[in-house]
Amino acid sequence: MSARQMKLGLFLWATGHHIAAWRHPDAHVTAGIDIDHYIMLVRTAEAAKFDMVFCEDAAGLREANVQIASQTSRSIGFEPISLLSALAVQTQRIGLVSTASTSYNEPYGLARMFASLDNLSGGRAGWNLVTSASPIEAANFGSTGLRPHADRYERAREFATVVTGLWRRRASGHDGLSFSVRDPLDIVPSPQGAPVMVQAGASDDGKDLAARTADVVFSAAQTLEEAKAFYDDLKGRLAAYGRQPDDIKIMPGVAPIVAATKAEAQAKYDALQELIPDDVGVALLSSYLSISDLWRYPIDGPLPELPESEGMKSRQALVIEQARRDGLSIRQLARYFAGARGH
Incomplete structure (x- = not known):
């Protein structure tokens, strides 16, 4: 039987993934705005043979209450594409994946941004597609409120179609329900051809979108049974889109606490x-x-x-x-x- 290689990704949170880790006496409290600290983290992950680092994002404070927001590690940090562009020139092999929302971007601009990162890094970029679920974010973009779940995913499906078409340099433009795009991108494909597509939604709409578009899926589960059910469900949807089970890698999230004993x-x-x-x-x-x-x-x-x-x-x-x-x-x-x- 042939060997199978595990894929490893680092969810890059400067002061640690635990929401109160920044309060620990040994924490680097301002790590979220310290580029040297990020460089150290990513170089460490690369030396440890990790396949990727991942930056999530939300276009706004995570908590509606400013006093509470000030007590978390999630209220200060760099815009992730800018950060990953800086990290690209400080690393050689590790993948660089960032969240970007289909609700608060336009396809041409997002496709151009990730294609640029892909070229700057020598073909190491990835896009984690999210639809955004926070009314706090919606309020920062002139919206009257959070769009219904189904509407967000309808927009996301068309958005992904436009972006992947631009990356594949299709000659014809796009004129659809939500978007109209005329020109091809003004940047050549990277050595990997196009950025890796990542998804993390686990609703029916989310799994369907992943089956259509994703190369990698991040997942969360509390039991082996839950994890297996998610795995089987998602893999079982691929055939409807002309894809094979191995076309998607599923990466479950774990939060290790490491010590000698x-x-x-x-x-x-x-x-x-x-x-x-x-x-x-x-x-x-x-x-x-x-x-x-x-x-x-x-x-x-x-x-x-x-x-x-x-x-x-x-x-x-x-x-x-x-x-x-x-x-x-x-x-x-x-x-x-x-x-x-x-x-």
Whole structure:
């Protein structure tokens, strides 16, 4: 039987993925705006033979309450394409993947931006396509509110068609429901031909879009059964789009706590958990559940029944399932998800 090689990616969060890690005495608090720190992280990942680094993005503060936003590690940082362009000239082999939203960009501009990064890096760029699920972001772009989930994905499907057409240098333009594009891109293809397409949606719409377009899919699951069900579902959708199961790589997220012994690792994790203010933990949980008034429920009581969201449907379902399966209170659930956000 032939050997199979594991693909490794680093979710690049300057002060650590744990929402309270920046408060640890050993943390580099201003790492999010320290380019030398980012260079050190990415060079370390490259030396360790990682395949990619990944920068997520949101075009706005992550929490509606500014006081709470000031207590998290998510409120300061570089625009990711600018950051990855700087990192491209400091590395040789590692892939450089960034989130960019189909809701708050236009296809031609985004295609040109990623094609430029792809050339600057010698063919190492990737685009993580998201539709954006936060009303906070919507308010920064003159929108009257968050678009319905189905509408966001309808726009995303056409958006992806336009972008991939531009990267493949199709001669004819595009005139569709949401977009009209006349010219080809003013930049040549990179050594890899076009940026890698990445997706992370786990709703039916998200999995369908991934089956159409993605080379890589990021996933979150709390049990092996959940992970296998997601894997089988997504791989089973590929044939409808003329694709083979191996055309997509699925990369599940994990948040490792590393130490010399299990006891030391547990102590490190417990110390990080103690740094989470309850209001920050509940605010983060509220954002994943797309509910603004979670605080009105007893924090040591069970998660209430919630209506289906127009936000992050798949992550909302994962959070609710975890709460019901393990009998977690709101406080316990908030602390659990503050550590790894569902991974």
